[in-house]
Amino acid sequence: MQSSSEATTLLPSPPLRDLALALDLDRAGGPVALDPARLILVGSAPSADLRIGDPTVSARHARIGGDGRGMMVEDLGSTNGTYVDGVRVQRAWLAPGMRLGLGGFQATVVAQRAAPPPRLVNPPGMIGSSPVFQDMLARLRKFAGLAQAVLLRGETGTGKELAARALHGEGPRAAGPFVAVNCGAIPEGLFESELFGHVRGAFTGAARAHVGAFVRAHRGTLFLDEIAELPLGLQAKLLRVLETRRVVPVGGEAEQAIDVRVVSATHQPMERLVAEGRFRCDLYHRLSVLAVEVPGLADRPGDIPELLAQFATELAAEFGRPVRLTEPGLRAAAARRFPGNIRELRNILLRAAAIHDGPLGPLELFPAPGPAAAAGSPADALAVPRGTYAAMHRSLLELVVREAGSIRKAATQLDVPRSTLSAWLKDEAA
Numbered sequence: 031m032q033s034s035s036e037a038t039t040l041l042p043s044p045p046l047r048d049l050a051l052a053l054d055l056d057r058a059g060g061p062v063a064l065d066p067a068r069l070i071l072v073g074s075a076p077s078a079d080l081r082i083g084d085p086t087v088s089a090r091h092a093r094i095g096g097d098g099r100g101m102m103v104e105d106l107g108s109t110n111g112t113y114v115d116g117v118r119v120q121r122a123w124l125a126p127g128m129r130l131g132l133g134g135f136q137a138t139v140v141a142q143r144a145a146p147p148p149r150l151v152n153p154p155g156m157i158g159s160s161p162v163f164q165d166m167l168a169r170l171r172k173f174a175g176l177a178q179a180v181l182l183r184g185e186t187g188t189g190k191e192l193a194a195r196a197l198h199g200e201g202p203r204a205a206g207p208f209v210a211v212n213c214g215a216i217p218e219g220l221f222e223s224e225l226f227g228h229v230r231g232a233f234t235g236a237a238r239a240h241v242g243a244f245v246r247a248h249r250g251t252l253f254l255d256e257i258a259e260l261p262l263g264l265q266a267k268l269l270r271v272l273e274t275r276r277v278v279p280v281g282g283e284a285e286q287a288i289d290v291r292v293v294s295a296t297h298q299p300m301e302r303l304v305a306e307g308r309f310r311c312d313l314y315h316r317l318s319v320l321a322v323e324v325p326g327l328a329d330r331p332g333d334i335p336e337l338l339a340q341f342a343t344e345l346a347a348e349f350g351r352p353v354r355l356t357e358p359g360l361r362a363a364a365a366r367r368f369p370g371n372i373r374e375l376r377n378i379l380l381r382a383a384a385i386h387d388g389p390l391g392p393l394e395l396f397p398a399p400g401p402a403a404a405a406g407s408p409a410d411a412l413a414v415p416r417g418t419y420a421a422m423h424r425s426l427l428e429l430v431v432r433e434a435g436s437i438r439k440a441a442t443q444l445d446v447p448r449s450t451l452s453a454w455l456k457d458e459a460a
């Protein structure tokens with residue numbers, strides 16, 4: 031099993047079978063619990079279970095955790111090696127007090143309280159029993175007990191905010207506040223005040239002091255949605271707050287200590303933004319110590335009937351009349367793609383149920399496009415009286431933007447660049 035001449039295969043000490051261990055990474059947030067039932071991947075790659083953004087750590091550096099006999103570390107052919115108490119190892123049993131070296135990165139193995147048995151009930155509002163969704167829930171449950179930052183990645187409407195709430199609600203901070211900030215919806219000039227607060231008179235219009243999101247989230251969780259939208263200048267300030275765990279409100283001088291777990295979310299390719307210099311590399315690593323991929327509906331079409339059944343129950347309660355789907359309706363939905371994911375699925379059912387009283391089949395759920403859209407040729411479209419068509423077109427665009435929550439999200443759902451949608455809205459307004 032020895033893979034290189036200088037690597038020891040297994041240290042002679044016997045495995046400590048029943049002892050729950052954690053890794054103290056010498057950074058804010060406390061030790062990371064190790065799973066006694068699974069070896070997790072540690073490395074600098076974004077896909078690693080435990081990411082360590084250190085240049086001496088390989089992308090897939092080592093596996094750490096329980097292998098059924100005891101807790102161990104196993105080097106995965108890393109460039110700079112894995113060390114236990116200074117000895118380069120291929121595989122080694124772990125015990126409390128050991129110094130673990132991953133390249134030049136040092137951590138200490140510590141004992142920890144045994145983890146409570148995992149809850150097998152889905153967190154509130156999160157429907158889905160497909161393996162890919164259940165895997166994600168299992169990961170959320172594990173991460174809920176930790177203090178490190180979590181980055182949730184997934185397409186729009188996949189349930190990232192619900193996942194953030196689950197991380198909060200299933201963890202030790204559940205009794206504290208959950209504060210959500212949508213970085214895509216804050217005008218650039220207000221970011222700093224929104225996150226860190228401002229004192230009275232800090233700037234023109236600041237007639238009253240404002241308590242920032244970080245302070246409101248003290249002893250709880252701060253959810254930073256659409257994190258990629260954070261302007262570069264603010265990124266540096268956010269990094270400083272995360273490192274010092276202190277905030278100073280705009281226009282103020284007194285620092286305030288904060289104890290906040292940050293969960294952020296994005297649907298953007300963060301590595302590309304980092305490579306293009308649009309997102310700070312250091313902040314990205316800081317925010318994504320732990321990462322969770324939230325699967326889109328395309329990855330779990332088997333969950334669509336279950337989701338529709340739940341939404342139908344909720345809508346029936348809201349409308350005060352039964353909302354039922356036919357078998358062909360369910361089959362048609364399960365076979366369709368929903369770029370807006372669960373939000374789109376729910377809206378489709380809502381529209382159909384609002385219009386039709388009877389059982390909802392494919393025709394009610396997915397009606398054919400109206401005559402204007404079906405007419406086809408541009409000449410036909412131009413035949414619609416200009417005023418009426420423009421007004422209708424504009425109100426449709428506005429409806430889409432309203433439903434999506436922002437022009438950017440609407441553009442994603444319509445699969446057009448944001449600039450195009452903005453131009454359309456301007457044209458129609460003219």
Ligand SMILES: Nc1ncnc2c1ncn2[C@@H]1O[C@H](COP(=O)(O)OP(=O)(O)OP(=O)(O)O)[C@@H](O)[C@H]1O
Nearest residue numbers: 155156157158185186187188189190191192372373
């Ligand atoms: N697993 C789920 N079961 C039932 N409903 C869900 C589930 N996931 C999400 N939803 C519902 O779908 C809608 C969108 O969810 P959410 O806002 O959490 O998505 P998101 O990924 O944060 O979206 P965005 O990226 O656009 O901010 C909400 O109405 C939410 O309640």
